[in-house]
């Protein structure tokens with residue numbers, strides 16, 4: 001049985017009181033399952049609430065949705081990887097499509113952020129994915145592989161091998177359109193091959209998650225795909241009952 005990662009990206013939702021209610025419901029109803037880890041990416045202001053809720057659980061972990069590439073200094077409004085680590089975060093999303101396409105984050109910036117995460121002892125989850133026009137132009141694999149190589153450029157093999165990757169086609173995020181299992185299979189296989197090329201056999205064990213309109217109805221078909229090692233879920237992770245159904249699939 002493969003090992004799975006279920007990650008909830010709450011984006012700009014769930015204030016501390018909401019996060020607390022969610023985590024209370026979730027932790028009361030979800031018993032550890034040996035084959036899976038559950039990750040929460042709350043907004044930074046609610047991280048402490050999620051941390052408190054998972055303190056006694058080895059199967060539940062928390063991370064942040066973004067980090068800055070500098071370790072500290074005069075960068076008003078930013079959170080460094082070391083600050084996030086100090087607050088208990090174990091993971092950081094890096095290069096999420098909203099960072100890339102709403103905030104203009106570049107491949108070079110994702111690379112600096114991956115390096116910062118590694119320095120701080122945080123696991124980067126590097127997000128890659130093509131826009132609709134790139135898919136229609138037949139550039140899906142080019143874009144995803146470029147983002148993968150650029151994000152990990154200059155990062156030593158041991159840290160690439162202990163990172164995570166998420167494939168999130170931009171056209172599938174928040175749109176209700178999901179990649180078919182066959183679409184996901186093609187991209188995940190290409191990402192896997194590239195990881196193995198980069199770091200050898202250890203690349204075979206890097207979790208590659210699928211994200212984009214995942215819900216309780218389509219999750220089973222997606223996690224059944226070879227090289228899909230879990231899911232990164234936005235909208236459907238905001239409701240505790242729905243998230244419970246997803247992580248139990």
Ligand SMILES: O=C(CO)COP(=O)(O)O
Pocket residue numbers: 009096168172173174175176211212213214232233234235236
């Ligand atoms: O961006 C996503 C997770 O990081 C996906 O969001 P949705 O699940 O809302 O499509």
